[in-house]
Amino acid sequence: MDFMMSMVRIMVIFYMVRMIFSAFSRRKNGRAEVEKEKDAAHINRVTEEQQEKTAIETVYDKVCDVYLPKDKAYQVVEQEGTQYFCSWDCRQQYIHQKN
Numbered sequence: 283m284d285f286m287m288s289m290v291r292i293m294v295i296f297y298m299v300r301m302i303f304s305a306f307s308r309r310k311n312g313r314a315e316v317e318k319e320k321d322a323a324h325i326n327r328v329t330e331e332q333q334e335k336t337a338i339e340t341v342y343d344k345v346c347d348v349y350l351p352k353d354k355a356y357q358v359v360e361q362e363g364t365q366y367f368c369s370w371d372c373r374q375q376y377i378h379q380k381n
């Protein structure tokens with residue numbers, strides 16, 4: 283009878299330890315999931331930012347052979363289309379070359 287009682291006690295302790303460990307590891311996994319979600323959200327934000335960047339139109343400055351964002355470019359509007367330049371000097375140079 284004593285042997286049975288000690289066996290039961292060992293079993294109970296074993297299950298308790300197992301429960302504590304599983305609860306602990308579940309909490310750890312839960313936290314890992316949250317971290318993963320945060321990472322995913324971060325990645326989404328980064329790709330959105332990249333998409334916004336690539337969405338910015340680049341234009342070609344044929345005077346000094348350079349590509350630049352359209353919103354930073356100097357322009358000359360012509361019949362054939364708008365010409366873009368990286369600087370006022372390039373714009374002037376183009377105009378002088380044409381005339």
Ligand SMILES: [Zn+2]
Pocket residue numbers: 343345346347348367368369372
């Ligand atoms: Zn230029």
